[in-house]
Amino acid sequence: LAMLTPKSLLRHPKAVSSLHDLTQGRFQRILPDTTVPAEAVKRILLCTGKIYYDLLEHREQTQRDDVAIIRVEQLYPLRHASLDRALQPYRAGTPAFWVQEEPANMGAWTFLRVTLGEKLFGRFPFSLISREASASPATGSANRHKHEQKEILNEAFK
Numbered sequence: 001l002a003m004l005t006p007k008s009l010l011r012h013p014k015a016v017s018s019l020h021d022l023t024q025g026r027f028q029r030i031l032p033d034t035t036v037p038a039e040a041v042k043r044i045l046l047c048t049g050k051i052y053y054d055l056l057e058h059r060e061q062t063q064r065d066d067v068a069i070i071r072v073e074q075l076y077p078l079r080h081a082s083l084d085r086a087l088q089p090y091r092a093g094t095p096a097f098w099v100q101e102e103p104a105n106m107g108a109w110t111f112l113r114v115t116l117g118e119k120l121f122g123r124f125p126f127s128l129i130s131r132e133a134s135a136s137p138a139t140g141s142a143n144r145h146k147h148e149q150k151e152i153l154n155e156a157f158k
Contacts, residue, residue: 006050014053030082031071038089042066044096044124045156048075048108051101058153067157075108084121092123099156101149103134129155 009015017025045055045067055069070086072078087096100107109128120126131148139145 009050009053012053014056027073029072029074029079030086031073032086032089033068033070036065036068038068039091040066041068041090041094043068043157044087044090044094045069045099045129046072046096047099048072049101051099051152054149054153055099055156058157062157064157072108075111078112078115080121087120087124090124094124096120096124096126097129097156098126099129099152101131101152102137103131104128105133106137 043066047055047069048071052069052071059067059069068090070083072083098109098112100109102109107130109130113126113128116126118126129152131152139148
């Protein structure tokens with residue numbers, strides 16, 4: 001397994017697995033959200049990588065139990081059946097969003113939009129929350145990056 005991750009996740013307290021998971025578990029391509037009551041969910045966020053921990057922290061700080069966060073751990077090949085199972089508990093028509101740190105013209109969004117369309121499995125309107133399209137993956141300014149990250153989180157939890 002090749003794992004590409006930012007340094008910030010190497011020691012992140014929530015980015016851990018138990019010894020049992022490592023010895024008896026297996027790789028999970030899609031990680032459903034089992035921490036919020038499905039009947040209360042008004043928004044579904046799908047993401048991969050580091051942004052998950054930012055979304056989780058924001059959800060905990062704002063005490064939002066009406067937003068589900070589903071992690072897509074393997075983008076290709078995308079397991080449609082696994083993703084459909086993760087979405088099963090939620091009401092049809094609940095808006096779903098792909099959340100990414102990358103600008104709109106980068107990252108996984110284009111692939112997912114082509115693969116999944118405007119509605120996930122014909123039931124969930126599907127759109128993007130990200131930085132504006134850009135020629136560069138980063139602004140080069142730590143302050144600007146923090147501001148943009150805050151905007152992404154605010155948009156995700158509208």
